[in-house]
Every structure is written in C-alpha cells, then in structure tokens.
Amino acid sequence: MDRPVQQCLVGFLKTRVATLDNPRDLGEALSGAKLGNYWKYRVGDWRIICDIQDRRIVVRVLRIGNRREVYR
Template identity: 45%
Template sequence: MAWKVELTETARKQLTRLDKTQAQRITKYLRRVMMLEDPRDAGKALTGNLRTYWRYRVGDYRVICEIRDAELVIVAVEIGHRSEVYG
C-alpha cells in the first residue's frame, strides 16, 4: 500500500523558491515517507490551531501536511524554514 504525495499550490511555490539542494532533499524525504505503511511514523502531530496537521523535519526545514487516510494521500500544505513555517 503506497501513499501518494500532493502539494498545494502554496507548497509547490515554496519548494521552487528553495535552493536546489534543499528542494531535492525535501523531495527525496517525501518519497521515502510515501513508502511507509503509516506516514505518521516519520512525522509528528501538531497541536493548537494546527492540530489536524502533521509535520516532517528535513534538516532546518519543515513540511506541514494533512494526511487523508481514506484516499491514501499526504497533502503538503506548507514548506519552509522552521523559523517561518508555523506563523
């Protein structure tokens, strides 16, 4: 059972604005998460007003995602430096 990763338009733009090395690192990480039985094993549940989302750490960058179990889809909604992504 393989998961599918989708990026919102915002996340896609944020990824393209990163330097090439960092963008490739994030893409490679998301490909590994897709192969997991449960993508939650590699992430952490967020709290507060972001409690419906999960975050993945890729160095100093974070990928904020919504996990849709019924569709086997991980939707990346935000990608950015850890100091900026939660704001």
Template identity: 40%
Template sequence: MVWRIELSETAGRRLSKLPKADAKRITGFLRDRLASRDDPRSIGTPLKGNRYADLWRYRVGDYRLIAQVRDATLTILIVDLGHRSRIYRR
C-alpha cells in the same frame, strides 16, 4: 502500501523557490521515506491546538513540512513548507 504525495499551491510555489539542493533533499524525503511508509504518522509529529488538529509536521534538515494525512484516499497533502525559523509564524 504506497501513499500519494500532493503539494498545495502554496507549498509547490515555496518548494520551487528553495535552493536546488534543499528542494532535492525535500523531494527525496517525500518520495523515499514518506510515500513508502505503512503509517506516515510514525515519523511525524502532530501539531497542537484546535486549529491544527489534523496536521502533522515533518523535519527535513532545517525545513519543516506541514501535512494533512488522508487515510481514506491514501494521500498526504503538503499544506506548507519553509525554514524552521519562519514556518510557524504564518
């Protein structure tokens, strides 16, 4: 099963501002490890709290990807991404 990866406007903008090596590592993770999974939740961690009930976290080095998994359309929407020291402060 192949999942389609979409980036929110915010996530796309933040990805474009990252150092090239880090951006390449993240896009490789999305393409090679996440999109090809039968269940993308198997390598993610659910976020806690009512506000974040449908969001998942993925670790890629020092960066965190916040995503929403949409089973009906086989889509993973990357809502936000950033360095692990700052991503949860937004």
C-alpha cells in the same frame, strides 16, 4: 528555497514518507487551534506541514519552510 534543498525535501517525501503503510509512523502531530489537524516532518532546518487523508492514504503537503518561519 534553492534547488539542492528542494531536491532533498522531495527525496525525503519519496523515499521516507511515500514508502510507509502509515505516514504517521514518521513525524509528529501538530497542536493548537490553527494547526492541530496537521502533521509535520522535520528535515534538517526545514519543516514539511502535511494534511494526511486516511481514507485514501494521501499526504498533501500544505507548506514547506524554515523552522523559524513555517508555523507563522
């Protein structure tokens, strides 16, 4: 992943997700046995897969990847 993409994704997390009272107001829940507990944010062709911990309102990024590869 090149530097401009990294900056775009970090900027998205800082400006859009970190400012929310409830990080689930943005993005979508994943489904299925393997990814059912996680949340995704779409940023262009990239997906950010997160584990949202409600007690402390922590969004832990588990994986970032192109939409064709991130769910594998």
